[in-house]
Amino acid sequence: MYWCAYAFQPQCGCDGSNSDLSLVALRGNRRGRDVSYHDEQKVHALAPKPRARSLDVLRTGRCQVNLPGRLHAMDLTLTAKVQLYPTLEQEAWLRQTVEAYRQGCHDVSGIVYATHNLQQAVLHKETYRLLRAQFGLRSQMAQSVIKTVIARYKSVLANGHPWTRVRFTQPALDLVWNRDYFLKGERFSLNTLAGRVRIPFARKGMERFFDGTWQFGTAQVVHRHGRWFLHVPMTQDVSAIDLADIPQVVGLDFGINFLITAYDSQGRTTFFPGRAVKARRAHFTQLRQTLQRRQTPSARRRLKRIGQRENRWMTDVNHQVSKALVVRYGVKTLFVLEDLKGIRGATERVRRRDRYTSVSWAFYQLRQMIEYKAALQQARTVAVDPHYTSQTCPQCGHVARGNRDKRRHRFACQQCHYRSNDDRIGAMNLHRQGIEYRVTGAIAARP
Numbered sequence: 001m002y003w004c005a006y007a008f009q010p011q012c013g014c015d016g017s018n019s020d021l022s023l024v025a026l027r028g029n030r031r032g033r034d035v036s037y038h039d040e041q042k043v044h045a046l047a048p049k050p051r052a053r054s055l056d057v058l059r060t061g062r063c064q065v066n067l068p069g070r071l072h073a074m075d076l077t078l079t080a081k082v083q084l085y086p087t088l089e090q091e092a093w094l095r096q097t098v099e100a101y102r103q104g105c106h107d108v109s110g111i112v113y114a115t116h117n118l119q120q121a122v123l124h125k126e127t128y129r130l131l132r133a134q135f136g137l138r139s140q141m142a143q144s145v146i147k148t149v150i151a152r153y154k155s156v157l158a159n160g161h162p163w164t165r166v167r168f169t170q171p172a173l174d175l176v177w178n179r180d181y182f183l184k185g186e187r188f189s190l191n192t193l194a195g196r197v198r199i200p201f202a203r204k205g206m207e208r209f210f211d212g213t214w215q216f217g218t219a220q221v222v223h224r225h226g227r228w229f230l231h232v233p234m235t236q237d238v239s240a241i242d243l244a245d246i247p248q249v250v251g252l253d254f255g256i257n258f259l260i261t262a263y264d265s266q267g268r269t270t271f272f273p274g275r276a277v278k279a280r281r282a283h284f285t286q287l288r289q290t291l292q293r294r295q296t297p298s299a300r301r302r303l304k305r306i307g308q309r310e311n312r313w314m315t316d317v318n319h320q321v322s323k324a325l326v327v328r329y330g331v332k333t334l335f336v337l338e339d340l341k342g343i344r345g346a347t348e349r350v351r352r353r354d355r356y357t358s359v360s361w362a363f364y365q366l367r368q369m370i371e372y373k374a375a376l377q378q379a380r381t382v383a384v385d386p387h388y389t390s391q392t393c394p395q396c397g398h399v400a401r402g403n404r405d406k407r408r409h410r411f412a413c414q415q416c417h418y419r420s421n422d423d424r425i426g427a428m429n430l431h432r433q434g435i436e437y438r439v440t441g442a443i444a445a446r447p
């Protein structure tokens with residue numbers, strides 16, 4: 001458990017009548033104990049430290065058939081990053097195979113670029129022998145090379161980019177499940193140029209994917225920073241529960257001073273503190289700016305490393321926040337989030353010097369994590385129109401820009417004089433839209 005709750009004295013300008021306010025403190029708890037903090041100062045010192053993760057979810061994808069009010073089927077795909085522990089000998093084979101595969105992709109890419117032809121049969125005819133003879137790739141791997149190159153070009157073109165030569169600089173190797181790789185006991189069995197190798201891997205966190213309900217897709221062997229990883233896409237059919245069976249609706253407002261403000265059906269507000277995160281990101285920004293001014297190769301290398309460290313740390317924070325949220329509300333919850341446009345637009349709602357701290361990828365990632373962790377818990381998520389969520393009075397429905405005082409984080413309705421913290425108002429309005437969605441099965445265009 002990564003969270004704990006305690007009573008929170010509002011210091012944010014709300015009327016103080018919100019005795020239901022609670023603050024959730026988050027931390028990577030290394031000793032596995034739950035810790036309560038009764039001092040906001042301490043909470044701010046709780047910026048989670050980066051931890052080594054053997055398993056990390058890289059990407060999520062969904063294929064959703066949304067039939068409001070009815071049970072809907074949904075395929076959830078997670079890509080797990082699993083660390084491999086090859087012996088020295090196995091590592092040499094991996095190295096050789098990955099490099100041959102990369103060079104093969106590079107050469108085929110050259111041919112595709114010259115001919116602009118993406119037909120598999122044509123490419124196969126032109127390149128298959130070359131791949132087999134020059135790089136020593138086995139038949140199946142040669143076919144994978146061709147498929148990999150075609151897929152990369154297709155995605156480039158699908159994104160609206162013009163024809164450019166796709167470069168294969170990073171060593172990577174694609175392996176088809178049950179053909180090029182499979183699980184055998186405690187090891188992954190992988191196809192290499194030297195035959196099959198059985199390599200131990202970091203099992204921690206992976207166990208739940210081995211229960212037979214997950215389907216494994218085409219994996220990628222990746223070599224980064226001296227370590228070997230297998231990126232494994234795993235798909236599960238998660239059937240979401242009927243809207244009518246959902247008792248708990250939680251509105252989630254994303255922000256800077258509070259990463260998330262949650263408002264639930266019992267009228268409780270939960271704040272996930274964001275100031276420590278904001279401070280740490282500001283620190284990273286400053287470090288980067290200093291290094292950017294120096295134009296030396298070593299400064300560039302450090303810049304890259306710092307960027308990677310920041311991303312790992314931010315990902316870890318997002319994992320903890322999303323996990324805490326889903327653990328707190330559990331099954332049969334409908335989480336209501338702002339539509340993506342709102343999250344991109346979040347940069348417009350904050351002061352200039354805070355902008356970096358609100359860059360969209362971190363929110364985007366957090367949102368995706370909430371979505372897939374909720375789906376795994378038989379909870380649902382819905383995205384609603386973000387307009388006016390911060391300007392609408394949750395008591396009387398009066399919409400006015402003047403209801404909100406951004407600078408002082410205050411909301412005071414000009415019509416009924418209802419007052420509260422402004423982040424809380426956003427969460428309350430999202431909650432209300434979720435209630436409407438549960439009843440009507442549709443999302444109102446305006447609150």
Ligand SMILES: [Zn+2]
Binds near residue numbers: 395396417
């Ligand atoms: Zn009002």
